[in-house]
Amino acid sequence: MHKTKEQITYNMQQVKSKDTKIEVMLRKELWSRGLRYQKNCKKVFGNPDIVFIGKKVAVFCDSEFWHGYDWNNKKNEFKSNQEFWIPKIERNIARDNEVNETLKNSGWTVLRFWGNDIKKNLQACADEIERTVKSNNG
Numbered sequence: 001m002h003k004t005k006e007q008i009t010y011n012m013q014q015v016k017s018k019d020t021k022i023e024v025m026l027r028k029e030l031w032s033r034g035l036r037y038q039k040n041c042k043k044v045f046g047n048p049d050i051v052f053i054g055k056k057v058a059v060f061c062d063s064e065f066w067h068g069y070d071w072n073n074k075k076n077e078f079k080s081n082q083e084f085w086i087p088k089i090e091r092n093i094a095r096d097n098e099v100n101e102t103l104k105n106s107g108w109t110v111l112r113f114w115g116n117d118i119k120k121n122l123q124a125c126a127d128e129i130e131r132t133v134k135s136n137n138g
Helices: 005-013 021-032 071-077 082-105 115-120 122-135
Strands: 050-052 057-062 109-114
Touching: 021 050, 021 057, 021 115, 021 122, 057 082, 057 115, 057 122, 071 082, 082 109, 109 115, 109 122, 115 122
Parallel strands: 057 109
Antiparallel strands: 050 057
16 A cells, blocks of 8 residues: 555654654663663763763664664665655664764763664663663763
């Protein structure tokens, strides 16, 4: 079933940039473990979704679509408006890499999780964050 351009536009406008389902799942799990963080911290380059300021740990929850999961295969699946979507997602990938490098060069530990990993392996993702936070001295 093909969607109209208006339907696609409406759907894209509904996409949230913060407090997404995957972020909320992960934050609730971290909070239940007694880990305290800041969310969507604008003071830290790249506005990480979850930040442990004193420990210099930045966590990003990346949705597969917007951040280019399996990009070399996925970019061939765009049926319409390829001249818009492919450069847009590739800019997101490049920005993610720039954010990673900038933060690492400033002494930060950067953790990125794909949305599906958070949904399927919430405990393992939270375990990795908890280990990193507890081992970082900031």
